[in-house]
Structure formats: structure tokens, C-alpha cells
Amino acid sequence: MTEITALSLDRPLAKARAASSTGSAGHRYSMSLSLLLVSPLLILLGFAFVYPIGRLISQSFFIPGFSLTHYARLISEPIYLRILLHTIEIASIVTFAALLLGYPVAFAMARLEGGWRTCIAVCVLIPLWTSVLVRSYAWIVLLQRNGIINNALVSTGIVAQPLRLIYTEGAVILAMTHVLLPFMILPIYAALRTIPDELTRAARNLGAGAWTAFAKVTLPLSLPGAFAGVLMTFILALGFYVTPALVGGPRTMMMATLIGQQATEILDWPFAGALSTVLLAATLILVAGFRRVLSLSGGFDNE
Amino acid sequence: MKSACVAVRDLSKSYGPATAVSGVSINVRAGEFLSLLGPSGSGKTTLLMMIAGFEAPTAGAIHIDDRDITELAPNKRNIGMVFQRYALFPHMSVADNIAFPLRMRRTPKAEIRRRVEAALALVQLEEYGGRLPSQLSGGQQQRIAVARALVFEPPVLLMDEPLGALDKTLRGHIQSEIKRIQQRVGDTVIYVTHDQEEALTMSDRVAVLSEGRLAQVGTPIELYERPQTPFVASFIGKMNFIAGEIRGYDGDMVVVELPGNAKLTVPNGGRTCGLDGKRAVRVALRPERLRLQPRGQGGPNAIPGTIETAIFVGSFHLLLVRACASATELLQVQLPAGEGALRFERGDEVDVLAEAAAIRLFATASA
Numbered sequence: 224m225t226e227i228t229a230l231s232l233d234r235p236l237a238k239a240r241a242a243s244s245t246g247s248a249g250h251r252y253s254m255s256l257s258l259l260l261v262s263p264l265l266i267l268l269g270f271a272f273v274y275p276i277g278r279l280i281s282q283s284f285f286i287p288g289f290s291l292t293h294y295a296r297l298i299s300e301p302i303y304l305r306i307l308l309h310t311i312e313i314a315s316i317v318t319f320a321a322l323l324l325g326y327p328v329a330f331a332m333a334r335l336e337g338g339w340r341t342c343i344a345v346c347v348l349i350p351l352w353t354s355v356l357v358r359s360y361a362w363i364v365l366l367q368r369n370g371i372i373n374n375a376l377v378s379t380g381i382v383a384q385p386l387r388l389i390y391t392e393g394a395v396i397l398a399m400t401h402v403l404l405p406f407m408i409l410p411i412y413a414a415l416r417t418i419p420d421e422l423t424r425a426a427r428n429l430g431a432g433a434w435t436a437f438a439k440v441t442l443p444l445s446l447p448g449a450f451a452g453v454l455m456t457f458i459l460a461l462g463f464y465v466t467p468a469l470v471g472g473p474r475t476m477m478m479a480t481l482i483g484q485q486a487t488e489i490l491d492w493p494f495a496g497a498l499s500t501v502l503l504a505a506t507l508i509l510v511a512g513f514r515r516v517l518s519l520s521g522g523f524d525n526e
Numbered sequence: 527m528k529s530a531c532v533a534v535r536d537l538s539k540s541y542g543p544a545t546a547v548s549g550v551s552i553n554v555r556a557g558e559f560l561s562l563l564g565p566s567g568s569g570k571t572t573l574l575m576m577i578a579g580f581e582a583p584t585a586g587a588i589h590i591d592d593r594d595i596t597e598l599a600p601n602k603r604n605i606g607m608v609f610q611r612y613a614l615f616p617h618m619s620v621a622d623n624i625a626f627p628l629r630m631r632r633t634p635k636a637e638i639r640r641r642v643e644a645a646l647a648l649v650q651l652e653e654y655g656g657r658l659p660s661q662l663s664g665g666q667q668q669r670i671a672v673a674r675a676l677v678f679e680p681p682v683l684l685m686d687e688p689l690g691a692l693d694k695t696l697r698g699h700i701q702s703e704i705k706r707i708q709q710r711v712g713d714t715v716i717y718v719t720h721d722q723e724e725a726l727t728m729s730d731r732v733a734v735l736s737e738g739r740l741a742q743v744g745t746p747i748e749l750y751e752r753p754q755t756p757f758v759a760s761f762i763g764k765m766n767f768i769a770g771e772i773r774g775y776d777g778d779m780v781v782v783e784l785p786g787n788a789k790l791t792v793p794n795g796g797r798t799c800g801l802d803g804k805r806a807v808r809v810a811l812r813p814e815r816l817r818l819q820p821r822g823q824g825g826p827n828a829i830p831g832t833i834e835t836a837i838f839v840g841s842f843h844l845l846l847v848r849a850c851a852s853a854t855e856l857l858q859v860q861l862p863a864g865e866g867a868l869r870f871e872r873g874d875e876v877d878v879l880a881e882a883a884a885i886r887l888f889a890t891a892s893a
Contacts, residue, residue, distance in 0.1 A: 424580055425613035427600040429674070430630030436601075439626075443617050 276499075283496030293497035303481070303498070307505060310478040313396060313467075314460035318407075320400045321456050322449065325407035329448075332408070333415035351405040359469040362398040363389060366470065390472030398470045403459055407452040414448020415441070450517050454510060461506050478502045529557040529714045530591045530681035532577065537586035539572050546572040548738045549586070554716060556681075559708055561717045561725035564735035565761070570718045573735070574684055577716065579603050590682060601630070606675035606683040606713070610690050612667045614659035620670050621646075621655035627678040645673040648707060665696045672704065676711060683708075685717045689724065701728055722762050726750070734758050756888045759810045766811040766857050768829075768849065769890065782809060782887065786849060788829045792885045806890040813858040815884035818845065818870055824877025827885075831857060833874045843868050847878055 252260070283293050297303045332343045350358060365371050366388040373385040388394060418441060426436035464479035471477065478498065485495035532554040539547040547569040554560045562570040575581040577588055579600030587596045595603050614623050624645050628638045646652050649669035651662075659667055668688060675683055688704070689697045705728055708715050719725050725732045726746040734741040734749065734757070741761075742754045753759035756767065770782040775794065782790045790809065821830060831847040834856055838844075842863050846856040857878055861868065870876060 419611065419613065421609045421611055421613035422615060424578075424600070425607070425609060425615070426626070427580075428578060428603075428605065428607045429627035430601050430604075430678070431626075432599075432601055435630065440615055444615075 276503075279492075279496040280500050281496075282493045283500050286493040293494045294501075296494065297497055297501060306476050306481050307478055307501065309476070310461060310502075311505065311509070313392070313399070313475075313477060314457055314463075316396055317399045317403060317460045318453055318457040320396065321404050321407040322453055324400065325404050325452065326411055326449065328404075329408045329411035329415055332412050347405050347408050350401070355402055355465045356469075358402055359398055359466045362394065362401070362466075362470050366394050366397075389470060390475070392471070392475045395467050395471040395475050395477075398466045399460060399463055402466055403456045403463075406455045406459060410451040410455065411445060411448040414445045414451075418444045454513065457513075458506060458510060461509075462502065528681055529712050531556045531558075532682055532714060532716065533589040534573070534577070535587045535589070537573065537576060537588065538584045539569075539576060539581060540584050545738050547576070547583075550735070550738075550740045552733050552740065552743060554714055556714055557712050559705075559715045559717065559728060559730045561719055561729040561732045562735060563719060563722060563725040563732050563761070564741075565720055567737075568735040569738040570720075570735050571686060572738075574686055574716065574718050578605060578607050578684055604678070604680050606678070606680035608668070608671045608675050608683070608685040608688045610687045612659070612664075612671045612691075614667055614671060614674070616659055618658075619655065620651070620657050620659060620662070623659065623670060624655075624674045624677050627674065631678060641677055645677040648676065648710070649673045649703075664692050665700055668692065668700060669703065672707060676707070676713070679711075681714060683713045683715045685715065687718055687720065689719075689721075697724075704728070726762070732762075734761060736761075753810075753886065756808060756810065759886065759888070764813050764858060764860075766813060766816075766855075768809045768811070768855065768857070770807050770809045770887075772805045772807055780887065782807060784809065784829060784849070786830065788849070790827050790829075790880060790882075790885060792882055792887060808888045808890055810886040810888060811857070811880050812884055813844070813860040814842070815881050816857070816859045817879040817881075818847075818859060818861065819877045819879060821875040821877055824879050827880050827882055828877035829857070829880065831876060831878055833870055833872055833876060836868060836870065836872055838863065838868075845870065847876065849878070 284291070328343065328347065332340055332347070335343065363370070367373070368385045368387075368389070370388070372388060376382045377385055422440050422444070423436050426440045427433070431439060462479050463477065464483060467475065467477045468480045468483065471480070479502075482495050482498045482502070485491050485498060532552075534550060534552045534554075537547060537550045538545070550569070550573060552560070562573060564570045572581060576583050579595070579598060583596060587594060589595065590603075590605075614620075615626070618626070621642050624642045625638050628641060633641070642655065643652070646655055649672055651666060651669055651673070654662060654666065654670070659670065662670065668691075671688070685704075689700055692700060701724060717725075717728065726749075729746060731743060731745055732749055733743040736755075736757045742749060742758045744752075746762075749758060749762045753762060759765045760767070768784055770784045770790070773781045773783045773789070775781070776791065778794050779791045780794050782792060784790065792809075819825075819828070824830075829849050831849040833845055834848050835846040836843060837846075840863065843861045845859045845861065847859055848856055859878060
């Protein structure tokens with residue numbers, strides 16, 4: 224993700240920084256010392272990340288004995304591919320909704336000063352620091368049959384019967400968008416903050432109205448941040464577990480929930496491994512495709 | 527290109543209790559190069575931002591020719607502006623940057639191409655249209671910024687410390703370049719700088735600002751020869767100040783006594799500022815208008831002193847002289863270099879001679 228967020232928006236500045244740092248860049252750590260310094264992290268990653276994933280993937284191929292039966296089952300029973308497509312669809316909707324809602328918030332945060340900015344930042348960050356579990360339960364409190372929203376609707380007479388709000392696809396999308404919003408807002412905010420005020424002023428001075436200045440200058444320059452946010456939100460949404468499991472119903476099954484079910488309830492680890500491998504592959508393919516499209520459209524630094 | 531005059535009337539800007547600009551009035555003539563000069567915090571940039579329309583004045587009015595632009599949106603003012611950090615759009619090519627103001631004005635395509643080429647030629651960067659701003663050096667970027675600000679032929683060009691980010695040798699080069707372009711297109715230019723040398727060399731007139739107020743407007747020579755306030759006197763060029771007391775008037779002359787019993791006789795006409803019968807004064811002496819003689823050979827208007835330090839600067843010798851009585855302040859004396867060795871050295875007892883016509887008196891502040 225670093226190459227996305229660290230895009231040099233202000234290249235003259237970046238260049239000046241690079242030029243000024245060449246003097247001190249002569250001091251480098253030797254190869255062996257570098258390895259020594261990163262080795263604790265490498266060991267941790269190896270044991271806690273590469274090994275379990277490798278084991279899961281290998282289980283999906285080699286238990287019992289080498290075969291592609293688990294993958295064959297995944298393809299032959301349409302429910303699983305449907306869940307995969309459904310997951311991608313929900314992740315896309317959530318990402319799109321988060322972009323639409325998050326951009327204005329990031330923009331306000333970047334433009335406002337002092338107290339107001341702190342206020343928005345707190346509103347963005349406190350949910351981020353709150354457990355996903357708590358936030359998902361909060362949505363249950365709001366959406367359930369005799370929850371706050373239904374009670375309000377019934378008591379004001381807008382509806383006669385409580386609406387079915389919880390355990391629907393809408394609830395999943397709503398709650399996931401809310402939970403993932405900070406991951407959209409923060410990179411966009413970071414990108415917007417690096418755009419000097421002078422650029423907008425220059426656009427206004429040269430004859431652009433406020434909207435044109437935004438469309439021609441601010442928006443294009445903030446796109447790398449928006450792309451980073453979209454990518455992050457989309458990847459997280461694809462593998463999201465807690466929220467869909469809590470506020471979603473049986474008809475809104477997503478991949479992560481399905482994998483959890485296979486692993487913890489049915490205890491079919493090889494099949495869970497196959498599902499995980501497919502989800503991982505789908506995520507990588509989508510991300511790679513996404514990046515390719517963006518780099519073609521000039522969203523990434525293509526110097 | 528038709529240039530316009532800019533009239534700023536009683537312009538003020540406050541941010542809450544803090545006043546950035548208070549009651550400034552300046553008339554900039556059509557085709558004039560006027561610098562707003564002042565230290566940081568003097569309000570010069572705020573003044574420029576109000577003319578450009580980025581800050582709304584708290585009081586006062588701004589006119590371009592007969593048009594009141596005080597309330598006008600910045601994009602409707604038709605004023606060119608060159609920003610301190612160039613403010614080129616990093617995602618657009620150099621040519622697109624220059625074409626931007628023309629596109630905003632819905633200029634026909636062929637016309638845009640022609641004028642972009644002309645603008646690039648004006649700043650002598652014809653070959654660079656296809657590059658991104660980041661592929662140019664700082665000086666080149668600044669010239670592109672000038673081209674972009676001029677391509678839509680605004681009658682007025684504002685420049686906000688445009689050379690602040692450039693190194694000193696490049697700055698001199700771009701200064702003459704800007705001057706050349708201004709003389710060619712004949713624009714009215716309002717140029718903000720904190721560099722008094724830059725202001726003096728480039729401007730037709732300079733407006734000196736101090737703490738949000740206009741201290742003095744005048745040609746560089748006027749400011750140098752006849753500063754109206756001690757601030758202008760010290761800000762433009764170098765200046766020695768000595769505390770003195772008026773002892774009496776002798777016809778057109780004022781007799782000032784300095785500590786250590788030295789007496790200066792100064793012509794009164796137009797040489798004194800705001801004395802109004804006050805006795806305590808500050809005597810202002812330009813270092814380059816002072817001469818040295820061995821002690822006792824000074825004659826009238828001599829200030830006795832001892833040479834503390836003699837520094838060879840290259841084009842001149844700088845001598846720091848401790849006037850006998852006023853022990854705290856050293857007088858700077860500049861003597862032209864060249865003709866052989868300096869006749870004076872450290873520790874010499876001398877008389878500092880002040881040309882009567884070059885001495886200025888200011889009332890001591892709040893005394």
C-alpha cells in the first residue's frame with residue numbers, strides 16, 4: 224500500500240527533498256545488518272502468516288492425497304461461486320458508497336481549520352478505535368425489530384408494522400460502509416492535505432469558478448488518495464467477517480462467513496482452505512486489474 | 527496590451543482583534559512597476575491577497591480603472607498573478623498550464639495554440655510545452671508561471687515574492703527577465719518583496735509597509751534620500767542612528783548636540799521630520815556618506831571617535847567607530863576601496879565627518 228499512499232503529488236517538493244537527501248544517503252546499513260534488523264519481523268510473519276496460509280492452501284490440495292476434489296466441488300455446486308460473486312458485488316457497492324460518503328468528509332476535514340477539523344477527525348477516528356464487534360452490535364440495536372428506528376417509525380405512525388431491517392443485504396451494506404468509512408476517508412484526507420492552497424487560488428485567479436477549480440485541480444490531484452482508499456476499502460470488504468456475520472442473514476452469506484462456517488462448524492478444513500485460496504486469488508486478480516486500469520488512466524505515478 | 531491603474535482606498539483587514547492591514551491607500555499608475563516592501567508581518571502579502579480577491583477586506587475599496595472590484599470573485603477580476611511557489615498545476619503539461627486561463631475564457635482552440643506558443647516564446651522556453659512542471663528547474667518553472675499569468679493579457683499583474691524560492695544568482699537573472707517582460711508588455715505590476723535591494727532595482731515606485739500601515743511611497747531615490755520615518759530610513763539601505771538633543775536654531779540651520787559635546791549643524795529645510803519643537807532627536811547618518819579624518823582635523827560637524835574594527839568588504843572598507851561618549855552604539859562608516867591602503871586602522875582616534883546635506887533628524891519616538 225505504501226507506493227499508493229506515498230505518491231508524490233507535489234513533485235517539485237519531492238524532488239527537492241530527494242536532492243537534499245542525496246548528501247546524507249551515503250550512509251547505508253550493510254546487507255547483513257539490514258537482514259538482522261528485519262529478521263524478528265520476518266520470523267513473526269513466517270510463523271504467523273506464511274505458514275498458516277501455506278498450510279491452508281496445501282491442505283486444500285493434499286488432503287486426502289493430492290486431488291482437486293475440493294475445487295471441483297467449489298465449481299460444481301453453483302452456490303459457492305454465487306456467494307463469491309455476491310461478495311464481490313457487496314464489496315463493490317460498499318466501496319462505492321464509502322467513496323461517495325467519504326470524499327466530502329475528507330474534503331471538509333482538509334479544508335476546515337482548528338476546532339472544526341478536530342471535531343470531524345474525532346468523529347472519523349473514534350469509530351476506527353472502537354471494536355468492529357461493538358459497532359456491529361450497535362447496528363443491531365438500531366435496526367432490530369423493536370430497535371430504535373423501528374420504534375420511532377411505528378410510534379410516529381409512519382409504518383404500521385415494524386420493518387424488516389436487520390439480517391438483510393441492506394443492513395450488511397449499511398453497517399459495512401460505516402465500519403470501513405475511515406479507511407476511505409483517511410487516505411483521501413492525506414492526499415488533499417498535500418495539495419497546496421496556492422493551486423486552488425491559482426485556478427481561481429486564472430478564471431475558474433469554485434466548482435471548476437475543484438474539478439480541474441483539486442479532484443485530479445486527490446485521485447491517488449481516492450484510489451488508495453478504494454483499494455483498501457475494497458480489499459477489506461472482500462474478506463469482511465464480523466459485520467456480515469452479525470447483521471446479515473442466511474441469504475446474505477459472504478465468503479468470509481462461509482469460510483468461517485466451513486472451518487468452525489462443519490470442520491471441513493480442506494474445503495475451507497479451497498474457499499480461502501479462491502478468495503485470495505480473486506482479491507489479487509481484482510486488485511491487479513484495478514491497478515492496471517488506474518495506471519493506464521494515469522492515476523499512479525507513471526514517470 | 528492595455529494596462530490599468532489600481533486604486534486602493536483606506537483598505538483594512540483584521541482577523542479578530544489582530545489587524546493585518548490598516549487604512550492603506552495607494553494609487554498605482556497604469557504601466558507602473560510598484561513594489562510593496564516590508565518585513566514579514568507588515569501586511570504586504572495580505573494587501574496583495576485582497577487585490578487578488580483571496581481575502582475580503584474589512585473596510586475600504588479597490589478599483590481597477592473605474593471598476594470597483596472590492597466584492598468581485600477572484601475569477602472575475604482578470605488580474606494575472608505569480609505565486610511564491612509558482613503554483614503550476616503538477617498534473618498538467620507546461621502548455622496545458624499556460625492554456626488554462628484561455629480555456630476558462632473559452633478561447634477558440636487555434637487561438638489558444640497560437641497564444642500559448644507566443645507566451646512560451648516570451649519567456650524563451652519554446653521547447654518545453656510538452657513537459658510536466660516537475661521536469662523543469664525552479665527558474666524555468668517561475669518563467670512558466672509568468673507566462674501563464676500573462677497569456678490572457680490581464681491589465682494588472684500581481685507578483686507575490688516570486689523569487690523567494692530561487693537561489694541568489696538565479697534571482698538576479700530572473701529579476702532582469704521579469705523587468706524585460708514587463709517593459710515589453712507594458713503591464714501594471716504590483717510586486718511584493720521583503721528584499722529592499724530587489725524592490726529598489728526593479729521598481730518605478732516602492733511602497734514601504736510597516737505593521738500594516740503604509741510608511742512611505744516614492745521612487746527608490748526618494749526613499750533613499752528622503753525617508754519620512756526612521757523605519758523607512760533603516761529599512762532602505764543602511765543607516766546609523768545617534769541620539770541627540772536640539773540646542774537651538776540658527777536661521778535655516780538646526781544645531782544638534784550629540785553625547786560627548788559634538789555639535790552638528792543641519793539645514794532645517796525639508797531635512798527634519800515631525801520635530802514639532804521636540805528637543806530629543808535621532809540623528810540618521812548613511813554609512814556611505816560619512817568620511818574620516820585624523821582627530822582634530824575634522825572641523826565643524828565632526829563626531830570624535832575611535833576605530834573599533836576595520837573590515838575590507840571588497841568594493842568598500844567598513845569601519846566601526848565608537849563615538850566617544852555613546853559607548854553602546856558603533857557608527858558604521860563606509861569608505862571607497864581602491865586607491866591604495868586604508869589610512870586608518872584599529873585603535874586610531876578619528877573625527878567622523880558628516881555631510882550636512884545628508885543628515886536627517888527624526889523625533890525620538892514617544893519621548
